[in-house]
Amino acid sequence: MHRDLMEILVCPVTKELLELVVEEEAGDEVLRGHLYSKAIDFRYPIEDGIPNLLPPEMQAADAAEGSDAGA
Amino acid sequence: MTEPRTSTPDYTLGFSEEMLESLRRYTAEANAGYLLPYLRPGLRVLDFGCGPGTISSGLAKAVAPGEVHGVDMEASQIDLARSVVELRGQDNATFHVGDVMDLPFEDGYFDVAHCHNLLMHVPDTAAVLAEVRRVLKPGGILGCREMISASSFTHPDFGVIRNAWDMFEDLVSADDGHPQIGKDLKRHLVEAGFTNVRATASFDIYSSPADVAFIYRLAQKWFLAPEITEAAIKYGASTRELCDAISDAYNRWREHPGAVCGVAYGEAVAGRP
Numbered sequence: 001m002h003r004d005l006m007e008i009l010v011c012p013v014t015k016e017l018l019e020l021v022v023e024e025e026a027g028d029e030v031l032r033g034h035l036y037s038k039a040i041d042f043r044y045p046i047e048d049g050i051p052n053l054l055p056p057e058m059q060a061a062d063a064a065e066g067s068d069a070g071a
Numbered sequence: 072m073t074e075p076r077t078s079t080p081d082y083t084l085g086f087s088e089e090m091l092e093s094l095r096r097y098t099a100e101a102n103a104g105y106l107l108p109y110l111r112p113g114l115r116v117l118d119f120g121c122g123p124g125t126i127s128s129g130l131a132k133a134v135a136p137g138e139v140h141g142v143d144m145e146a147s148q149i150d151l152a153r154s155v156v157e158l159r160g161q162d163n164a165t166f167h168v169g170d171v172m173d174l175p176f177e178d179g180y181f182d183v184a185h186c187h188n189l190l191m192h193v194p195d196t197a198a199v200l201a202e203v204r205r206v207l208k209p210g211g212i213l214g215c216r217e218m219i220s221a222s223s224f225t226h227p228d229f230g231v232i233r234n235a236w237d238m239f240e241d242l243v244s245a246d247d248g249h250p251q252i253g254k255d256l257k258r259h260l261v262e263a264g265f266t267n268v269r270a271t272a273s274f275d276i277y278s279s280p281a282d283v284a285f286i287y288r289l290a291q292k293w294f295l296a297p298e299i300t301e302a303a304i305k306y307g308a309s310t311r312e313l314c315d316a317i318s319d320a321y322n323r324w325r326e327h328p329g330a331v332c333g334v335a336y337g338e339a340v341a342g343r344p
Contacts, residue, residue, distance in 0.1 A: 005165065008180055012173035050149055052168040053175035058144070 001030045001051050011037035011044075012055050018044065090123065090151060092285065097122075099129020102187050105271050105338040106214035113137045114182040117206060119171045119199075120189030124152025124164070130185060131156065131164040139164040140181075142171060171199050176206045184213045190259070191217050194247035200263035207343040213265060214340045219253035219272070222335035225286070227327055229320040234313055235294040241308035242299070253337030265341035277332040286332045287325045295321070 006020050018035040021043075025031055034043040035051055042056050052059065086094070099107060103126055110116070110133040118127040121141030131139040141152050141164065149166045156164040169175050171186075171193065184203045193199045203213060220240050225232040240250040252259070257270045277286045293299060295318050303309035324330050 002165070008177055009167075009175050010177050012169060012175045015177070017177075048150075050146070050153070050166065050168060051175075052146065054144060054168055054170050055173045058170055 001046055001049055003028045003030060005051075009035065009051070009053065011035075011040065011042075012053050013037070013042075014039045086151075086154070093123055094125050094155065096285070097125040097187075099126050099133065101275070102126050102216060103130065103185060103214065105216065105273070106183075106185060106340060107133055109212055109214070109340060110134050110183065115180065116140070117142070117174075117176070117181045117184040117203070119174070119184060119186050119203060120192075121152055121166065122148050124148075124155045124166060126185075126187055127152060127164055127166070128155050128159055128161060131161050134183075135161070135163050137163065137182075140176070141166040142169040142174065144168065144170055172202055174202055174206050178205055179208045179211075181207050182211050183207075184211070186215045186217075188216070188218055190215060190256075191243060191250060191252050192246070192248045196249065196252070196259050197263060200259060200265075204263060204265070204343055209343060211343045212340055213260070213343065214338070215256060216273075216336050216338045217253040217256060218250065219335040219337055220250040222254075223333060225324060225332045227324065227329060229323055231313070231316045231320045232324065234309070235290065235317045235321075238294060238299075238303045238309050238317075241306070242303060245306055245308075253335065256337050256339040260339055260341040264344065266344050268339055268341040271338045273336050273338060275334040275336065277334075278330075282332075283325060283330045287321060290321045 009018055010016060011018055014037060016039055018037055020030065021033050021036055022030050023033040029049060030046055031049050033046045035046065036043050045052050054062065112134060114134045114137045116130050116134055116137065116139045118130060118139060118141040121127045121143050124141050127139050127141040143149055146168050149168050152166045167175060171189065184207055190196055190199065207213065220236055223236060243250040257268050260268045277283065300309065300314040304311060
């Protein structure tokens with residue numbers, strides 16, 4: 001994810017700007033980290049350069065489904 | 072004659088045969104032709120429900136150096152979409168895992184929003200259109216193309232293939248989807264506060280030997296896959312005998328010299344006041 005995206009990405013729930021926390025980057029590309037929504041205290045993960053901006057309850061559902069599929 | 076085999080993993084440039092076929096078939100020219108005249112270099116486009124990004128890529132070409140942002144809830148689709156634009160050397164398309172009901176973009180960012188076969192799967196049409204309206208600029212436009220399943224056909228039908236479409240419609244409806252929404256776009260857009268709605272319609276027609284093979288494979292995958300037929304039987308949308316009859320009919324259809332399939336679509340372009 002390019003750092004410039006911070007100017008347009010918002011929390012899907014509150015529509016407020018997000019805080020970028022970088023764990024791994026290459027140039028202006030953020031490869032791993034998260035986007036923090038302060039108002040709802042939620043971290044949207046950035047993995048392999050792709051931010052997951054599904055609302056929190058959908059991320060929880062995905063995680064549950066993923067663990068079922070892997071079982 | 073060699074049968075096309077999609078069940079065998081067969082990768083070219085990291086894509087499955089199925090994905091390569093999608094790249095060829097699902098293009099902006101073929102699926103968003105009604106919208107292309109409204110695009111020009113520099114515009115910012117949202118492709119909501121972008122799937123594997125094959126149409127997004129064409130939209131990105133039309134508006135370069137303008138940006139295209141694709142959103143899909145399936146991370147696997149977003150991975151594919153990113154590979155598609157990488158393969159084509161495009162740097163103006165970005166993809167995000169997100170929900171079309173709660174888009175992660177600020178208000179009034181986009182000039183154009185586009186979707187294809189998305190509204191048919193989203194239960195609350197008014198809510199998704201309100202969210203798309205939020206991220207469009209005043210004066211921006213929305214283009215959508217959605218299936219009209221009841222007007223679609225497989226010919227010859229052998230007196231039974233229409234039942235497969237009915238089954239498909241029942242299953243989409245069971246998930247609170249809208250298999251006929253293509254003919255209702257004007258109403259939905261007007262009710263969502265869009266103006267200057269221009270509704271058109273078109274068919275995707277499948278007739279060449281490769282087209283017929285493609286539809287046959289789709290039918291195997293969608294209408295005749297065990298998990299689909301089991302679900303249809305369970306929900307009373309079909310019976311074992313009917314599924315077998317449909318399967319036989321598709322085998323005959325594939326060999327028929329007059330085999331054609333038409334998928335009907337409603338399209339609409341509308342303005343955000």
